[in-house]
Amino acid sequence: MSERESMECDVVIVGGGPAGLSAAIRLKQINEELEVVVLEKGSEIGAHILSGAVVDPKALSELFPDWRDMDCPMAETPVTDNWHWVLSKSGKTSMPHFIMPPLMSNHGCYTGSLGNLTRWLGEQAEGLGVMVFPGFPASEVMFDDKGAVRGVITQDMGVAADGSHKGDYQPGMEIEAKYTLFAEGARGNLTKQLKVTFDLEANCQPQVYGLGIKELWDIDPKKHVPGRVIHTQGWPLTESDSWGGGFLYHQANGQVALGFVTALDYKNPWVSPYQEFQRWKQHPAIREYLEGGTRVAYGARAINEGGWQSVPQLAFPGGALIGCAAGFVNVPRIKGSHTAMKSGMLAAESIAAAIGAGQ
Numbered sequence: 620m621s622e623r624e625s626m627e628c629d630v631v632i633v634g635g636g637p638a639g640l641s642a643a644i645r646l647k648q649i650n651e652e653l654e655v656v657v658l659e660k661g662s663e664i665g666a667h668i669l670s671g672a673v674v675d676p677k678a679l680s681e682l683f684p685d686w687r688d689m690d691c692p693m694a695e696t697p698v699t700d701n702w703h704w705v706l707s708k709s710g711k712t713s714m715p716h717f718i719m720p721p722l723m724s725n726h727g728c729y730t731g732s733l734g735n736l737t738r739w740l741g742e743q744a745e746g747l748g749v750m751v752f753p754g755f756p757a758s759e760v761m762f763d764d765k766g767a768v769r770g771v772i773t774q775d776m777g778v779a780a781d782g783s784h785k786g787d788y789q790p791g792m793e794i795e796a797k798y799t800l801f802a803e804g805a806r807g808n809l810t811k812q813l814k815v816t817f818d819l820e821a822n823c824q825p826q827v828y829g830l831g832i833k834e835l836w837d838i839d840p841k842k843h844v845p846g847r848v849i850h851t852q853g854w855p856l857t858e859s860d861s862w863g864g865g866f867l868y869h870q871a872n873g874q875v876a877l878g879f880v881t882a883l884d885y886k887n888p889w890v891s892p893y894q895e896f897q898r899w900k901q902h903p904a905i906r907e908y909l910e911g912g913t914r915v916a917y918g919a920r921a922i923n924e925g926g927w928q929s930v931p932q933l934a935f936p937g938g939a940l941i942g943c944a945a946g947f948v949n950v951p952r953i954k955g956s957h958t959a960m961k962s963g964m965l966a967a968e969s970i971a972a973a974i975g976a977g978q
């Protein structure tokens with residue numbers, strides 16, 4: 620049995636998404652001497668991020684005020700027009716802007732690949748000296764003798780399906796840190812354990828989730844309007860009295876990102892989120908864009924839908940939850956990347972101050 624290797628740092632961050640990378644960047648911006656490690660289970664930064672998004676640049680502008688001049692991929696496609704459709708089986712009603720709450724406006728936002736934005740954040744983090752380790756899932760939390768979090772252990776490599784060690788077995792590494800930030804996204808494994816260990820959900824509503832299925836399509840250039848953003852509600856979920864909605868974003872390079880979220884508290888056991896997405900794509904208003912096009916990528920992911928009242932206690936001895944691990948999604952806007960980034964930045968500021976004060 621080989622010994623575990625270990626390393627020490629000031630802050631270890633579990634998850635290299637928008638939240639984790641923004642936290643890492645902010646820590647280094649405040650104090651370049653801090654040793655900051657980001658562990659990402661994907662084979663590269665951005666590998667596990669579902670691409671198409673409309674991003675509110677608020678937090679990005681606070682992190683890098685001149686991000687538009689820094690070759691940031693998100694700067695490419697500002698939102699140009701914004702539609703909210705209520706679908707019936709074959710028709711659509713376009714909601715007038717003046718009756719929509721102001722938060723539903725996407726004016727000033729950008730549409731593009733969240734994966735590419737995350738890759739860009741990863742490059743910025745590495746440029747500032749953050750140690751970014753893709754391909755390293757954190758699999759266990761370490762506690763000190765007072766019960767405070769003191770870091771994480773990365774997953775053992777070379778373990779067979781039956782649990783036996785293969786020839787290339789390597790035990791995971793202990794990463795010991797003064798503070799550990801958990802930025803695993805929605806329903807992370809370690810986050811779930813921490814919620815139980817520290818009873819973090821004692822004073823909030825239970826978190827609830829939706830399942831989002833996304834696709835990226837190359838469409839007929841004649842139908843492509845860069846910066847057009849469409850959100851839909853209504854059909855097909857009205858047929859099963861379920862909740863959710865669709866989106867279709869015209870991004871750069873003649874592509875559209877489209878997707879459908881089905882709230883997972885549906886009562887009808889026959890509802891299939893995947894089939895509802897397929898039906899939605901067949902709606903004349905959506906099909907019109909896709910006909911003659913080609914799907915180039917697809918994926919699915921959970922999204923927090925509990926809102927503000929489901930945000931748990933964030934901090935505990937030795938660490939904190941940030942981003943979607945904490946449930947920071949503005950549900951009606953289907954936006955969580957800016958809140959993820961901002962929560963990471965705020966956590967970083969508190970940690971840098973605490974370390975600066977010798978705590």
Ligand SMILES: Cc1cc2nc3c(=O)[nH]c(=O)nc-3n(C[C@H](O)[C@H](O)[C@H](O)COP(=O)(O)OP(=O)(O)OC[C@H]3O[C@@H](n4cnc5c(N)ncnc54)[C@H](O)[C@@H]3O)c2cc1C
Nearest residue numbers: 634636637638660667672673757804831942943954955956
């Ligand atoms: C269908 C859908 C559509 C969306 N559309 C938008 C949109 O248009 N605009 C918007 O702003 N937001 C949108 N969101 C929400 C947005 O994707 C999230 O709010 C945002 O990605 C959260 O960032 P995060 O860093 O907290 O988590 P994530 O982006 O989920 O990143 C977490 C990272 O941690 C890694 N990780 C997890 N566990 C571990 C572990 N144990 N060890 C190491 N690494 C780990 C993962 O691989 C991942 O890279 C959408 C979400 C969905 C599901």
